[in-house]
Amino acid sequence: xxxxxxxxxxxxxxxxxxxxxxxxxxxxxxxxxxxxxxxxxxxxxxxxxxxxxxxxxxxxxxxxxxxxxxxxxxxxxxxxxxxxxxxxxxxxxxxxxxxxxxxxxxxxxxxxxxxxxxxxxxxxxxxxxxxxxxxxxxxxxxxxxxxxxxxxxxxxxxxxxxxxxxxxxxxxxxxxxxxxxxxxxxxxxxxxxxxxxxxxxxxxxxxxxxxxxxxxxxxxxxxxxxxxxxxxxxxxxxxxxxxxxxxxxxxxxxxxxxxxxxxxxxxxxxxxxxxxxxxxxxxxxxxxxxxxxxxxxxxxxxxxxxxxxxxxxxxxxxxxxxxxxxxxxxxxxxxxxxxxxxxxxxxxxxxxxxxxxxxxxxxxxxxxxxxxxxxxxxxxxxxxxxxxxxxxxxxxxxxxxxxxxxxxxxxxxxxxxxxxxxxxxxxxxxxxxxxxxxxxxxxxxxxxxxxxxxxxxxxxxxxxxxxxxxxxxxxxxxxxxxxxxxxxxxxxxxxxxxxxxxxxxxxxxxxxxxxxxxxxxxxxxxxxxxxxxxxxxxxxxxxxxxxxxxxxxxxxxxxxxxxxxxxxxxxxxxxxxxxxxxxxxxxxxxxxxxxxxxxxxxxxxxxxxxxxxxxxxxxxxxxxxxxxxxxxxxxxxxxxxxxxxxxxxxxxxxxxxxxxxxxxxxxxxxxxxxxxxxxxxxxxxxxxxxxxxxxxxxxxxxxxxxxxxxxxxxxxxxxxxxxxxxxxxxxxxxxxxxxxxxxxxxxxxxxxxxxxxxxxxxxxxxxxxxxxxxxxxxxxxxxxxxxxxxxxxxxxxxxxxxxxxxxxxxxxxxxxxx
Numbered sequence: 001x002x003x004x005x006x007x008x009x010x011x012x013x014x015x016x017x018x019x020x021x022x023x024x025x026x027x028x029x030x031x032x033x034x035x036x037x038x039x040x041x042x043x044x045x046x047x048x049x050x051x052x053x054x055x056x057x058x059x060x061x062x063x064x065x066x067x068x069x070x071x072x073x074x075x076x077x078x079x080x081x082x083x084x085x086x087x088x089x090x091x092x093x094x095x096x097x098x099x100x101x102x103x104x105x106x107x108x109x110x111x112x113x114x115x116x117x118x119x120x121x122x123x124x125x126x127x128x129x130x131x132x133x134x135x136x137x138x139x140x141x142x143x144x145x146x147x148x149x150x151x152x153x154x155x156x157x158x159x160x161x162x163x164x165x166x167x168x169x170x171x172x173x174x175x176x177x178x179x180x181x182x183x184x185x186x187x188x189x190x191x192x193x194x195x196x197x198x199x200x201x202x203x204x205x206x207x208x209x210x211x212x213x214x215x216x217x218x219x220x221x222x223x224x225x226x227x228x229x230x231x232x233x234x235x236x237x238x239x240x241x242x243x244x245x246x247x248x249x250x251x252x253x254x255x256x257x258x259x260x261x262x263x264x265x266x267x268x269x270x271x272x273x274x275x276x277x278x279x280x281x282x283x284x285x286x287x288x289x290x291x292x293x294x295x296x297x298x299x300x301x302x303x304x305x306x307x308x309x310x311x312x313x314x315x316x317x318x319x320x321x322x323x324x325x326x327x328x329x330x331x332x333x334x335x336x337x338x339x340x341x342x343x344x345x346x347x348x349x350x351x352x353x354x355x356x357x358x359x360x361x362x363x364x365x366x367x368x369x370x371x372x373x374x375x376x377x378x379x380x381x382x383x384x385x386x387x388x389x390x391x392x393x394x395x396x397x398x399x400x401x402x403x404x405x406x407x408x409x410x411x412x413x414x415x416x417x418x419x420x421x422x423x424x425x426x427x428x429x430x431x432x433x434x435x436x437x438x439x440x441x442x443x444x445x446x447x448x449x450x451x452x453x454x455x456x457x458x459x460x461x462x463x464x465x466x467x468x469x470x471x472x473x474x475x476x477x478x479x480x481x482x483x484x485x486x487x488x489x490x491x492x493x494x495x496x497x498x499x500x501x502x503x504x505x506x507x508x509x510x511x512x513x514x515x516x517x518x519x520x521x522x523x524x525x526x527x528x529x530x531x532x533x534x535x536x537x538x539x540x541x542x543x544x545x546x547x548x549x550x551x552x553x554x555x556x557x558x559x560x561x562x563x564x565x566x567x568x569x570x571x572x573x574x575x576x577x578x579x580x581x582x583x584x585x586x587x588x589x590x591x592x593x594x595x596x597x598x599x600x601x602x603x604x605x606x607x608x609x610x611x612x613x614x615x616x617x618x619x620x621x622x623x624x625x626x627x628x629x630x631x632x633x634x635x636x637x638x639x640x641x642x643x644x645x646x647x648x649x650x651x652x653x654x655x656x657x658x659x660x661x662x663x664x665x666x667x668x669x670x671x672x673x674x675x676x677x678x679x680x681x682x683x684x685x686x687x688x689x690x691x692x693x694x695x696x697x698x699x700x701x702x703x704x705x706x707x708x709x710x711x712x713x714x715x716x717x718x719x720x721x722x723x724x725x726x727x728x729x730x731x732x733x734x735x736x737x738x739x740x741x742x743x744x745x746x747x748x749x750x751x752x753x754x755x756x757x758x759x760x761x762x763x764x765x766x767x768x769x770x771x772x773x774x775x776x777x778x779x780x781x782x783x784x785x786x787x788x789x790x791x792x793x794x795x796x797x798x799x800x801x802x803x804x805x806x807x808x809x810x811x812x813x814x815x816x817x818x
Contacts, residue, residue, distance in 0.1 A: 044129035073284025174267015431456025569604025603636035698809035738769035750785030
């Protein structure tokens with residue numbers, strides 16, 4: 001008998017429209033939902049220690065409801081001058097629950113003594129691995145703390161109040177025990193106040209030239225002079241150098257609205273980005289006008305580098321013209337490298353080279369040197385430890401293609417392409433080069449005797465098998481040093497110390513929680529099968545974190561592959577509930593998120609693994625209520641990136657038909673009792689499948705954007721504007737087809753969604769449309785929540801609503817056997 005039989009009878013009615021309290025799912029769902037997380041490791045730069053970080057799951061709603069200001073793409077809590085949202089704008093800052101330091105050689109674990117009631121952020125290692133820093137958010141401000149690994153002792157740096165509003169508030173400075181910080185100026189004074197009665201209307205103006213730009217950049221923009229004054233107040237910082245030994249703080253430079261702040265390898269020069277007026281009212285602060293300069297922390301002087309105008313008319317998915325992407329050359333004391341567009345920053349322009357790269361060394365007063373021209377868009381440089389060699393990364397948006405080239409910027413030698421493949425290629429992905437941190441804090445490629453080390457996920461038709469390869473630069477040959485066993489999921493995370501024979505891995509299996517392991521490379525395996533490791537190594541556990549949800553272990557999962565009717569290969573992971581017996585047909589929930597592909601052969605490549613440790617959250621908790629889960633079903637939208645969404649609906653339905661048919665064919669799922677759910681773009685998928693198919697009995701859509709005319713300059717990988725492709729926007733918008741939604745749809749949304757593509761108004765409008773045309777629907781607006789729900793109360797309520805909805809409209813009927 002299934003574990004969850006009778007649950008629906010024990011549940012109170014959750015579906016009354018007048019319900020106003022937060023709800024909780026029944027046991028055992030609630031207990032599993034509230035189970036704490038095991039720690040995860042952060043290796044130090046020397047590979048000798050790890051900080052074990054215990055992350056909190058969900059803060060209380062009182063934390064999420066903290067009042068904040070929306071200012072140019074950031075959300076600011078005035079009470080303590082802190083950042084409310086995460087840097088990507090999609091969640092809310094949470095606190096770590098605890099830290100400890102693990103000595104890898106001895107296995108000794110030392111708890112870090114945090115102050116009572118602390119709200120620490122993620123720790124940052126010093127380059128030598130002997131110290132770490134973290135911010136601690138309090139009721140009155142954000143403090144700087146420094147810890148010692150020797151004894152786990154931490155101390156607050158007195159007199160330093162960090163300014164975290166625009167990010168980059170703390171970084172280690174060169175090879176000395178010092179940090180560069182952004183401080184709240186001591187003389188900042190009281191914040192400006194907004195008038196109770198607005199002084200005038202909100203005005204935006206476009207006078208000449210096209211203003212086409214991505215709607216996604218219009219997040220929490222400034223609305224007038226009062227907002228400008230508030231932004232200046234909270235974003236203004238004073239840079240300071242903090243001595244990690246004494247705790248003394250020395251101000252450097254003038255206070256300003258600093259955006260990016262990046263210290264050079266020499267620890268003396270700092271690239272500073274100062275935002276300047278006039279500010280834009282149509283985009284976030286990253287597009288504001290800015291003055292770039294190099295600050296000398298020894299004397300406080302700034303050498304100008306560039307003056308960049310406001311960039312609020314950048315083509316969709318394009319780049320600004322002029323200098324951009326400034327970064328330090330990692331293997332020189334103080335040399336800047338940057339890119340400049342040669343195609344007007346617009347991917348639609350056909351040119352011989354899209355970008356050029358330039359370089360300028362201290363004292364930054366000479367003429368920049370052009371070091372390369374790239375056929376496609378510049379995507380970064382990875383430097384070798386010495387000399388002018390680097391790996392140059394390019395991206396072709398027109399083909400979804402990426403190229404990695406070996407260049408030497410100091411010698412006139414031909415560049416050599418190392419890898420050239422689709423950005424959607426999984427099976428032939430060579431992996432990513434491993435890096436190492438130098439004593440001065442700079443990151444360079446880890447090279448040993450003319451070879452690089454490449455680590456990757458190791459996608460195969462049977463699922464991911466992570467690997468570590470040794471790649472010989474001269475001839476491009478590889479030697480596989482490690483590959484995860486097929487019956488587990490084990491990822492390379494770093495080398496222990498300087499010895500590249502000592503590997504550190506993160507191991508898990510369906511029954512074994514993730515833990516840190518050591519592997520020592522030993523003798524060669526002479527008869528190694530293709531793609532398998534050619535060197536023997538045995539795992540040795542370094543941590544032994546327990547299974548905190550043993551009641552979940554009876555859940556089974558398997559990776560399933562199948563084909564769409566047009567031949568595109570697809571896959572999903574099928575979970576069966578505790579107590580499931582083969583041959584029994586049970587109700588099921590399908591979860592997916594549509595992805596875009598240029599090549600159908602890449603769309604069908606399998607990603608993920610059935611060997612990961614099973615953790616339940618969100619919709620997966622419904623396994624404990626007797627549902628099967630058709631998880632992460634492949635939903636590719638395949639075609640030329642310029643026109644793929646012409647067949648969006650056709651492909652969407654074909655993906656769903658193939659997944660449902662396969663789940664039914666396996667004998668697990670009852671075809672007449674299947675629900676569908678998705679979040680964000682997946683929510684749009686769920687709503688559209690109810691409107692344009694009869695495959696599902698009900699759906700749950702969370703934080704979706706159902707009227708794409710509200711993002712008229714593109715969505716997902718659709719690049720055409722609404723005016724260029726109105727039919728595409730119509731077919732993708734459930735709102736315009738609300739009269740066809742003839743199965744029950746639960747609509748959930750955070751009331752403070754910062755994503756312009758899924759603004760909170762989208763869900764009430766869809767609810768009104770479905771209700772008005774006679775459909776069955778329910779709208780749940782979660783107070784104070786952003787795009788990703790954060791509060792414990794909100795997430796518990798969401799699961800309770802979802803369970804009640806599917807229990808009412810999908811589950812009725814008895815489990816059957818073939």
